[in-house]
Amino acid sequence: MPAEAKVEASTGARAARPAVQPASPPLTERQEARRRRILHASAQLASRGGFDAVQMREVAESSQVALGTLYRYFPSKVHLLVATMQAQLEHMHGTLRKKPPAGDTAAERVAETLMRAFRALQREPHLADAMVRALTFADRSVSPEVDQVSRQTTVIILDAMGLDDPTPEQLSAVRVIEHTWHSALITWLSGRASIAQVKIDIETVCRLIDLTEADAKP
Secondary structure, three states: OOHHHHHHHHHOOOOOOOOOOOOOOOOOHHHHHHHHHHHHHHHHHHHHHOHHHOOHHHHHHHHOOOHHHHHHHOOOHHHHHHHHHHHHHHHHHHHHHHOOOOOOOHHHHHHHHHHHHHHHHHOOHHHHHHHHHHHHHOOHHHHHHHHHHHHHHHHHHHHHHOOOOOOHHHHHHHHHHHHHHHHHHHHHHOOOOOHHHHHHHHHHHHOHHHHHHHHHOO
16 A cells, blocks of 8 residues: 555544545646646745745736735635645655665664755755745644644655554654654754764654564564
8 A cells, every 4th residue: 555545544633634625526637737837926026035935915916816816716826835835845855766765774774864855945945945834833723734744744754764653652653753853953054063963863763663663563
């Protein structure tokens, strides 16, 4: 069973939300193309000037949609930027699948995967800062978008681990790894941690995987 399905089956209702907003019907091909244009415009503006550079009117103009249409897709800038992060992670996941991480152990592969993801964000520091700030500002109204980001990160980690049927303990370790990775992004973006320190922290937390693997053995 694919990792995406396993995440949905193993993490309950939160992970079982579909990729599209739960209250909305599936997007048509034309609507999906429009949504991609909006997310692309958001990423481009954020790459140039960070969080403050993403203005809804400019996003609408750049993506060639009416401002009212933009707000129907994304009620606020925070909704938009969190969705942008999910799209960036999805693209990153595709890249990782084409070139899987090396490493003899699951912990090594996950550490390499997260550092590759980190370096991709490092190449676009303004975009990374905008997306992380949006996650920080997100309230309950943005929960579906935040859940999508979390689910995508979980799938990336499980793929690197090579797990088809994670145990509850392994999923708990994955959540702790996710929290550490996001925290490392914040501390790096704020200038409070070097890339070397981020690497050490990621490698350290990934050792939890070795512990859960030992517990999972009969």
